[in-house]
Amino acid sequence: RLCRFLALAAEDNVQVCNPTTPAQIFHLLRRQVLRPWRKPLIVMTPKSLLRSPLATSTIRDLTDGSFQRFIGDQSSTPIDQCKKLLLCSGKVYYDLAEARKARNVTDVHIIRVEQLYPLTEEFKQHIASYPQGIELRWVQEEPWNMGAHYFMNARLGDFFRERFRFSCVARDESASPATGSHESHKLEQSRLIAKA
Numbered sequence: 001r002l003c004r005f006l007a008l009a010a011e012d013n014v015q016v017c018n019p020t021t022p023a024q025i026f027h028l029l030r031r032q033v034l035r036p037w038r039k040p041l042i043v044m045t046p047k048s049l050l051r052s053p054l055a056t057s058t059i060r061d062l063t064d065g066s067f068q069r070f071i072g073d074q075s076s077t078p079i080d081q082c083k084k085l086l087l088c089s090g091k092v093y094y095d096l097a098e099a100r101k102a103r104n105v106t107d108v109h110i111i112r113v114e115q116l117y118p119l120t121e122e123f124k125q126h127i128a129s130y131p132q133g134i135e136l137r138w139v140q141e142e143p144w145n146m147g148a149h150y151f152m153n154a155r156l157g158d159f160f161r162e163r164f165r166f167s168c169v170a171r172d173e174s175a176s177p178a179t180g181s182h183e184s185h186k187l188e189q190s191r192l193i194a195k196a
Helices: 002-008 022-034 059-063 092-102 121-128 149-163 182-195
Strands: 015-017 041-043 084-088 108-113 115-117 135-143 165-171
Touching (some): 002 015, 002 149, 022 041, 022 059, 084 092, 092 108, 092 135, 092 182, 108 121, 115 149, 149 165
Parallel strands (some): 015 041, 084 108, 084 135, 135 165
Antiparallel strands (some): 015 115
8 A cells, every 4th residue: 555655754764666667667776776875665566567568668768767756748749738737656657648549638748756755856846847727637546545645735735736726536435445346447447547
């Protein structure tokens, strides 16, 4: 449960990450080994991304570059033409990106938050570059009372609400992190993506 690790995060005591590509995992683990200091690293990547044909990296991605704390939108639409901004973490990104492509939506940007804690000033500045007044939605697969929603709202909620129309898209509040039924999960997931 991601929310439990985030509830424990304070005073730069841990790192909580949710990488979405093989290169990101490689650079994250490499960074952990090469840093001159040690802090616990919590990696929330699900097994399903190991089988996803969308979650791939090139050899160049592995040999060049470094871990990105967030990954900006991959579309060609300029920031000033964006009407809605979706923030997410983890594998829900691929569902959102596929739905955006299938529906031929060009005015929605999706940003992946790969490192949830600690958040950086660079991330905040990137979000601030988007037009004021647009919709900003935190999208998560977890139920509304779990996941990173509470954490993001506590850390950046005031900043988000000053500039944007901020809301959260998540499954209904639940005591359990999953339905236990594959068919129910698929139905909930399609409703979640449509709402986002």
